[in-house]
């Protein structure tokens with residue numbers, strides 16, 4: 001085998017890998033106990049846990065999805081980085097943000113301060129140079145209709161202030177919009193990479 005044959009083999013291999021495998025790193029952030037872990041669990045394992053077990057540092061899950069875009073089918077591996085919302089883990093965020101392709105920025109529809117804090121979380125993203133990434137704002141626990149505290153006009157206002165295009169209301173308990181949430185962020189990244 002000549003040198004040039006070897007090079008060609010290598011080229012084909014790299015190309016195949018690139019075409020066959022797309023991986024998007026998505027970070028999921030927001031205040032403690034808003035349901036970040038629960039949303040991911042519902043999406044990946046179709047399960048819901050009633051007890052609150054705070055995430056320690058970060059938890060990473062993988063889930064493949066298929067999307068159609070511009071008449072082509074794409075197989076995408078979502079790598080979901082579930083960041084702990086508790087303040088004692090904030091110092092680690094900078095490292096976890098590294099190489100992210102998209103962001104899910106969440107709050108709990110039944111607790112107003114978690115909604116106000118999306119502003120602080122967004123500041124953290126800006127500080128770390130992630131503000132221009134595809135981003136979806138998530139209002140979770142939509143099943144708790146009676147306990148809802150955050151009204152839609154307020155959410156729209158915040159969304160506009162932070163220049164976030166998409167907003168989705170989810171329930172990790174009944175599964176409403178959970179699949180749509182992860183598909184939307186993946187679609188936004190795909191559209192950005194393949195305009």
Ligand SMILES: Nc1nc2c(ncn2[C@@H]2O[C@H](COP(=O)(O)OP(=O)(O)OP(=O)(O)O)[C@@H](O)[C@H]2O)c(=O)[nH]1
Nearest residue numbers: 033034035036037038050052055085141171172173
């Ligand atoms: N009713 C209802 N409860 C939910 C929903 N999502 C999460 N919960 C509950 O809220 C609590 C917190 O959920 P987690 O998913 O652990 O919250 P988290 O955002 O990952 O919290 P940290 O890991 O501390 O940042 C748990 O008791 C869940 O059962 C939801 O959509 N509806």
Ligand SMILES: [Mg+2]
Nearest residue numbers: 036037054055
């Ligand atoms: Mg968690």
